[in-house]
Amino acid sequence: MSYLTRDQIEAMGFASVGNNVLISDRASFYGADRISIGNNVRIDDYAVLSAGLGGIEIGNYIHIAIYSSLVGAGKICLCDFCNISSRVSIYSSNDDYSGAFLTNSMVPNIFSCVTQADVILMKHVIIGSGSIVLPGVVLHEGVAIGALSLVKKSCDPYGIYCGNPLKRIKERKMDLIELEQKITEMTKLDESN
Numbered sequence: 367m368s369y370l371t372r373d374q375i376e377a378m379g380f381a382s383v384g385n386n387v388l389i390s391d392r393a394s395f396y397g398a399d400r401i402s403i404g405n406n407v408r409i410d411d412y413a414v415l416s417a418g419l420g421g422i423e424i425g426n427y428i429h430i431a432i433y434s435s436l437v438g439a440g441k442i443c444l445c446d447f448c449n450i451s452s453r454v455s456i457y458s459s460n461d462d463y464s465g466a467f468l469t470n471s472m473v474p475n476i477f478s479c480v481t482q483a484d485v486i487l488m489k490h491v492i493i494g495s496g497s498i499v500l501p502g503v504v505l506h507e508g509v510a511i512g513a514l515s516l517v518k519k520s521c522d523p524y525g526i527y528c529g530n531p532l533k534r535i536k537e538r539k540m541d542l543i544e545l546e547q548k549i550t551e552m553t554k555l556d557e558s559n
Contacts, residue, residue: 440482
């Protein structure tokens, strides 16, 4: 995987970009001026980030794996320490599938009915490969979503969820909070030296 240089990243016109950002030269961005990227972020090959009016906010210590997509008119927010596995799709807008309207982006708006709702991934969320997250979902702190899951509703903190329909199958360990504190302390030490 080849990464863009810092100059190439800055030339893309993002709203903001932190330090230690690795972006594949094969990733695609639309509405870059509405995308904010924090520190220690990696975005892999063939990831697609398409920011609508709500924009996309990416926190610190984030990985967005190969072939993933973040798309929609609503806001998409990935808080610190989130991990998006390969082929994950996160949508903040959705067509009306009832047949009462036409669908797709090439149809004039008066003939379509697109709804939008923000999607928020709180700290320490991990989403397994091939999962889909639909508009309006909040994945609270520490949620883990198993591979190939369909997420249509918000999930409570520190639960492990999987399937279609999505079910909470067990509790997630909270050791990661202590690990977060250690990495934060380590970062502060590095910055002071």
